[in-house]
Amino acid sequence: AKDRLDELIPEIRHHSHQYYVEDNPSITDEAYDQLYRELVTIESEFPELIAPDSPTQRVGGDVLEGFEKVAHDSPMLSLGNAFNKAELEAFATRVKKEVGDQVHYHCELKIDGLAVSLKYENGRLTQAATRGDGRIGEDITANVRAIRPIPLKLKTPVTIEARGEIYMPKESFLSLNQAREEEGKNLFANPRNAAAGTLRNLDPKVTARRQLNIFLYSLNQYEEQTVSSQAEALQFIDEIGLRTNKERQVFSEMADVWDYIQYYQTHRSDLPYEIDGIVIKVNQFSQQEAMGYTVKAPKWAIAFKFPA
Numbered sequence: 001a002k003d004r005l006d007e008l009i010p011e012i013r014h015h016s017h018q019y020y021v022e023d024n025p026s027i028t029d030e031a032y033d034q035l036y037r038e039l040v041t042i043e044s045e046f047p048e049l050i051a052p053d054s055p056t057q058r059v060g061g062d063v064l065e066g067f068e069k070v071a072h073d074s075p076m077l078s079l080g081n082a083f084n085k086a087e088l089e090a091f092a093t094r095v096k097k098e099v100g101d102q103v104h105y106h107c108e109l110k111i112d113g114l115a116v117s118l119k120y121e122n123g124r125l126t127q128a129a130t131r132g133d134g135r136i137g138e139d140i141t142a143n144v145r146a147i148r149p150i151p152l153k154l155k156t157p158v159t160i161e162a163r164g165e166i167y168m169p170k171e172s173f174l175s176l177n178q179a180r181e182e183e184g185k186n187l188f189a190n191p192r193n194a195a196a197g198t199l200r201n202l203d204p205k206v207t208a209r210r211q212l213n214i215f216l217y218s219l220n221q222y223e224e225q226t227v228s229s230q231a232e233a234l235q236f237i238d239e240i241g242l243r244t245n246k247e248r249q250v251f252s253e254m255a256d257v258w259d260y261i262q263y264y265q266t267h268r269s270d271l272p273y274e275i276d277g278i279v280i281k282v283n284q285f286s287q288q289e290a291m292g293y294t295v296k297a298p299k300w301a302i303a304f305k306f307p308a
């Protein structure tokens, strides 16, 4: 039985990674369900073999009394905003003044969700927390374990903290509100509120039923010192098995950044999730360090906000 588990669990993890993290299924749903049922059967016959990070251990049984408080190792910051082209140009001027003309901008979609911190020790998920007030958040590990695009075990046994955005896809939001309407319950105003309400629910079975998803955009440290830019950082985050947003691009000219912003302002309704803007970051870590932070936000990044 142990031998079979030792090949079955990695196989199920691989297919789950392809389906939930890469959005690129490697087997049919039926074939996956068959593997999963075999795992459940073996674990029910040999419960002593059940590992805490087994794919079957995502949804805890009991309802929580409340959420523990968590102090973040480093503050979860916010972003300075720009609402028009002039304010974006002003950001570029500040950047050039600080680090000179040789600068590249890493552009990312700003997902309209909830900021979260994920901690992995030796590749295993040990803690998930909300941003809270930036210093103190809430421990939502039980709920996060029920979000299938978030791996319980990474591809490599790294010890890191990853930060990103948990969100509810538009389709999940629409069908959730449809179900609530049929049940005579109040509706969620938007996908962000639906995601927040789901993460605040004390019963992980509720989270498991609602298809939340996630995009990670930073780590607190990178084991391979080959990571010296945001572009390389996201590549590393992909390689360890965490989900990142693929619409990212690097530009050297602000004119191209502006085109990128205009493109997504025009096409945001075609995306399967809601965005509220674009985040523009100085790409090189050495230049980020040279610019530093205000009390609240990095000086080397700006959020260009779309009109609501």
Ligand SMILES: COc1nc2nc(N)nc(N)c2nc1C
Residues within 6 Å of the ligand: 076, 077, 078, 079, 108, 109, 110, 111, 165, 217, 218, 279, 298, 301
């Ligand atoms: C570096 O700090 C940040 N980076 C971010 N990146 C993206 N894509 N989206 C965010 N919401 C975000 N927020 C913060 C504080």
